[in-house]
Amino acid sequence: MRPLCLTLSGVIFLGGGSEARDNIPAGHTGAYVGKLLVVPMDGSHWVGMKAISQEMGRRGHRVTVVMPEITILIGPGEHYETLIYPLPFDKAFVDFIMSKNEDVLGKATQPFLERIQEKFSQIKRITELLHTTAESLLFNASLISHLRFDAVLTDPMVPTGSLIARKLGIPTVNLLRGIPCFLDMQSTGCPSPPSYVPRFFTGLTDKMDFKQRVINTLVSALEPLLCRLIYWRFDQIAKEFLEEDVGVAEVLSDSAIWLHRIDFTMEFPRPFMPNMVPVGGINCNVRNPLPEDLEPWVSGKQGFVVFTLGTSMKKMPDEITQVFLEAFRQIPQKVIWRYSEVAPDNTPENVKMMSWVPQNDLLAHPGARAFITHAGSHGLFEGLCHAVPMVMVPIGGDQPDNAARMASRGVGVVLDISSITAEDLLQGLNEVINDTRYKENMKRLSALHRDRPIDPLDLSVYWTEFVMRHKGAKHLKAAVHDLNWFQYFCLDVIALLATIVLVFIVLTAKCLKFCCRKLSRKRKQD
Amino acid sequence: MRPLCLTLSGVIFLGGGSEARDNIPAGHTGAYVGKLLVVPMDGSHWVGMKAISQEMGRRGHRVTVVMPEITILIGPGEHYETLIYPLPFDKAFVDFIMSKNEDVLGKATQPFLERIQEKFSQIKRITELLHTTAESLLFNASLISHLRFDAVLTDPMVPTGSLIARKLGIPTVNLLRGIPCFLDMQSTGCPSPPSYVPRFFTGLTDKMDFKQRVINTLVSALEPLLCRLIYWRFDQIAKEFLEEDVGVAEVLSDSAIWLHRIDFTMEFPRPFMPNMVPVGGINCNVRNPLPEDLEPWVSGKQGFVVFTLGTSMKKMPDEITQVFLEAFRQIPQKVIWRYSEVAPDNTPENVKMMSWVPQNDLLAHPGARAFITHAGSHGLFEGLCHAVPMVMVPIGGDQPDNAARMASRGVGVVLDISSITAEDLLQGLNEVINDTRYKENMKRLSALHRDRPIDPLDLSVYWTEFVMRHKGAKHLKAAVHDLNWFQYFCLDVIALLATIVLVFIVLTAKCLKFCCRKLSRKRKQD
Incomplete structure (x- = not known):
């Protein structure tokens, strides 16, 4: 096994974690300074987690991000240190x-x-x-045994961080968009009536007709099974790692605070529990000036279109790429396209392909006319924040649901990317750019989204610090975890009351029967 | 009928409201300046409402408090104007x-x-x-016809303000502790599982045994009937005033934002809807220096006890007063007692009776050792804010429930005031003053209560301004109001699915029977 590595701002320390960490200054400002362990999930999930880690470090906390040696997006930052662990496979x-x-x-x-x-x-x-x-x-025992922290910040979708927190006996702060089988709702004890809370992967809204409610109810009934399927391996890992008979659902119900990357301008209003905090749009204000070489591309009179497909889709199949190029050739706007490979020969002049784009900074530019996106939640929040109408081409995961939510608000159109034609795309772009209703709806929605008592990043940092200060947030946890499912639904109470009513009815009926018999006997005697 | 009066900071204008209001300067600062109508409920309910009205006025909004000519607590303030209407009875x-x-x-x-x-x-x-x-x-037509506002701030317990808002077609912000029959929960569509959400008047906590759950479920089942009983007269008034077939429940479900005067250090954690904002402890920071004549009473080495019984109980029956005096005679602390009548002759030297006490300022003093209170929510929040252990003597309304909540946190004791003895009181006082666990629990709870991302008064003002800025908060309202009760619980869906399962079972049974018969016939033939 390779040695344990700890990096701080690019400097690599070899050897155990804690000794190396002790060389780091405790922090600049802030009344309370603590030690936070960040166990992130890779890919786009890292984006919000990085923002919180950076801000926590900037406020003087000692933040350690634990990351595998091979990553997609996770990497070092200015205000946190990294703790790297080896993997049994290569890049x-x-x-x-x-x-x-x-x-x-x-x-x-x-x-x-x-x-x-x-x-x-x-x-x-x-x-x-x-x-x-x-x-x-x-199971990297030498690394785990070195961890000494006040709290864990993690993405519960992959419950590694939650398992470590339970092992160390420290509280957890979760940052998540939502878990597909609603395990987050189960673990917080949050009611989610299927009559108006649409389930993942259904593409439904909060206004459902009878048929849609049947689908949604069926999906919700299958959730426990789905959770079992998704987390069966992690249930085994939990038992082995914690050396106790416990599953992921129970471990997650330990969590102190759930920072949900949702906002009710995008998500449909639904019940929430006191330890769930909506922090959607965490990255809106995390901004940098645009690189100079992009200036001529964004300053044109007709404006420009931003086109990205998220971190897990580096390039598209050639036939789909050609469909997009064909459509872009016919619009007056410039296009800035995140595209990892070499640009095709027939790329039109108004299209600039880049392996990385400063998406949030571009969307914040007044020239942004439309945003072609795979409808990942981070991208949508950035578009929403800067009021840019969208053409959404969802690919997988929560993206079709996200797209349905935004489309239901009249701020964008949804296209099927696997069967897309240049005409579809052209029509979609024309619609969101030239039909002013899209821009107007988007401006209204964006104003609501941005009008919040406290910035979502500050709020996330606040609750993370709260959990560190108070060693958890038990007073926000509902007593629902002490109940089993039939107690929760009061089925035992209903059974008792039903029995009493039944006994009463039977006794009354018997009494009446007895009286009638007496009466008829008496009449006969008369 | 007496003429309509409009008073601003004590100056009385006779005549119509709007002309008089036009003389008032538009306001000092604030990006958005609007016109807010406040329709308060009298008594202790006014305390929080006044704080918001004052703060809204201070921020430059034109705030008009509409009040009856005879009031218990409602009165003029520095930062709002008052609009007085006549009553058909006297003081x-x-x-x-x-x-x-x-x-x-x-x-x-x-x-x-x-x-x-x-x-x-x-x-x-x-x-x-x-x-x-x-x-x-x-039904004061000349007054109602003069009202021109952006929003109404009101206490929905008495739905007068909500009815006016609907008539004027403007959004409502509610400030409330809770409505006894859970009408607030019904109108927001907020789930309240009776298995762990204790009902009003039951004195139960969120941890109930089977018997307690039976009681709680029965009370929750009776809630719709209780609401009908409480609001039947207002249902009639609503129909007459609005000239449409509508009841109070429906009118309240229009409300944009519900500011709930609760906090989860006191209230048991429970589901919430996105348009419900917990703002308990609104008055914690509304402070003034203590009057000079109180200084010798609070500076003693042994500290002092604050004793108040709320606005609706000006004095107590003599026999109970004597019980309290008897107990106070035996403690080393001084006592400051809110008592409206002349002090009895045998009042001991360590007791000071006053017709009004600066309760919050006294509790904030480091010498406060205990707080004897009727457990009204405002008093409890003030005690909680300043970490003063309590002896609670609930009288009515939500007080027994409030007291049960605080006692379950180990920060005070509950006594029955109608059967109280000097020994009980003495024991209670000794316990909370000398058993350090009460003070320690209280300090912990108080630290949690005060550690919030935004001050509850600022938060209340924020959401009131939000509703004025955006003409409501529709995006926070769940789609539950479009559903009737059997759709909400998906009973139609369950009926369909049950029918399908039943048909499937019957058909399978018939098939099996048919096959068996065939088989047995064949065997017989063989």
């Missing part, structure tokens, strides 16, 4: 899995069953990668 | 009703049924007073 293996995302997209002509099979194979590959990564951290 | 009538509160308390020796009858008579008197007051405002 080529990760790249191979990521490249398969493109394959899933490019098989529109394939038979349905084959496409489904391809999707499942890819999900299997990714979950295996997640499990192996988690095990590499959890 | 003596109100004083008579208020004096009856004392009678209810002093009849501990009376037979149970008589005491209940006395209580119901008093409730009837108070509700009649509330109805007549509401009608005097609502």
Whole structure:
């Protein structure tokens, strides 16, 4: 096994974590200074987590981000240190899995069953990668034994951080968009009536007709099974790592605070628990000036379109790329496109392809006319924050649901990327750019989104510090965890009351019968 | 009918409201300046409402408090104007009703049924007073026709303000502790599982045994009926005033924002809706220096006890007063007692009786050792804010529930005031003053209570301004109001699914029967 590495602002220390950390100054300002362990999830999930880690470090806390040696997005930052652990596979293996995302997209002509099979194979590959990564951290005994912290900040979608927190006996702060099988709602004891709370992957809104409610109710009934399927391996890992008979659901219900990356301008209003804090749009104010080479691209009179497809989709299949180029050739706007490969030869002059784009800074520019996005939550919040209407081409995960939410607000259109044509795209772009209703709706929604008593990043940092200061937030946790499901729904009480009513009815009936018999006997005697 | 009066900072203008208001300067600072109508409820309910009205006015909004000519607590303030409407009864009538509160308390020796009858008579008197007051405002056509505002701030317990808002077509901000029959929860569509959300008047906590859950479930099942009983007269007033077939529940469900005067250090954690904002402890920072004549009373080495029984209980029956005096005689602390009548002759030297006490300022003093309170929510929040352990003697309303909540936190003891003895009181006082666990628990709870991302008064003002800026807060309102109760619980969906399962079972059984018959016939043939 390779040695344990600890990096701070690029400097690598070899050896155990704690000795190295002791060389770091305790922090600049802030009344309370604590030690925070960050166990992030890679990919776009890192974006919000990084913002909080940076801000916590900037406020003087000692922040340590624990990360695998191979990552997609996670990396060092100015205000936190990193603790790197080795993996049993190499970068080529990760790249191979990521490249398969493109394959899933490019098989529109394939038979349905084959496409489904391809999707499942890819999900299997990714979950295996997640499990192996988690095990590499959890069963790295020398690393785990060195951890001394006040709290853990983590993404509960992959419960590695929550397991470490339970092992160390310290409280957890979760940052998440939501867990597909509603495990977050189960673990917080938050009611989610299927009559108006649409489930993941259904693409439904909060206004459902009867048929849609049937679908939503069925999906909600299948959630416990879905959770079992998604987390069965982690349930085993939990038992092995914690050496106790406990599953992921129970471990997650320990969590002190749940920072939900949602906002009710995008999410449909629904019940919340006191330890759930909506912090959607965390990155809105995390801004930098635009690089100079982008200036001519954004200063044109007709404005420009921003086009990105998220971190897990580095390039698209060629046939889809050509559809986009064909449409872009016919619009007067310039296009800035995040595209990792070499630009195709027939790229029109108004299109600039870049392997990385400063998305939030571009959307904040007054020239941004439209945002073509895969509808990942971070991108949507950035578009919402800067009031840019959207053409949404969801690919997977929560993206179709996110897109449905934004479309229901009249701030964008949704297109199916696997069967997209240049005409569809052109029509979509024309609609959101030239039909002023989209921009007006977006400005209204954006004003509501930005009008909040406290900035979501500050709020996230506040609650993280709160948990560190008070060693948890038990007073915000509902007593629902002391109840089993039939107690929760008062089924035992209902059974008792029903029995009493039944006994009463039976006794009354018997009494009446008895009286009637007496009466009729008496009449006969008369 | 007497002329309509409008007063601003004590100056009385006779005549219509709007002309007079136009003489008032528009306001000092603040990016957005609007016009807010405040329709308060009298008594202790006014305390928080006044704080918001003052702060809104201070921020430059034009705030108009509409109040009856006879009030208990409502009065003019520095930063808002008042609009006074006449009543068909006089002050003596109100004083008579208020004096009856004392009678209810002093009849501990009376037979149970008589005491209940006395209580119901008093409730009837108070509700009649509330109805007549509401009608005097609502059917004062010349006043109502003059109202031009951006929003209404009101206490929905008496829905006068909500009715006016609906008539004027403007949004409502509610400030409330909670409505006894959970009408607030019904109108926001907020789930309140009876398995861990204790009901009003039960004195239960969030941890209930089976018997307690039976009681709580029964009370929750009776809530709709209770609401009907409490609001039947207002339902009629609503129909008459709005000239449409609408009840109070529906009118309240229009409300944009619900500012709940609760905090989860006192209230048990429970589900909340996005348009419900907990703002308990609104008055904690509204402070003034202590009057000079109180200085010798608070500076003693042994500290002092604060004793108040709220606005609706000006004095106590003599026999109970003597019990308190007897106990106070035996403690080394000084006592500052809010007592409206002349002090009895045998008042000991360490007791100072005053017709009004600066309660929050006294509790904030480091010498405060204990707080004897009727457990009204305002008092409890002030005690909690300044970490003063409590002896609670609840009288009525939400007080027994509030007391149960605080006692369950180990920060005070509860005594029955109608059967109290000097020994009980002495023991209670000794316990909370000398058993350090009470003070320690209180300090911990107080630290949690005061550690909030934004001050509750600022938060209340923020959401009031939000509603004025955006003409409501529709994006925070759950789609639950579009559903009837069987749709909400998906009973139609469950019925369909149950039918399908039933048909499937019946068909399978028939098939099996058919097959069996065939098989047995074949066997017979063989």
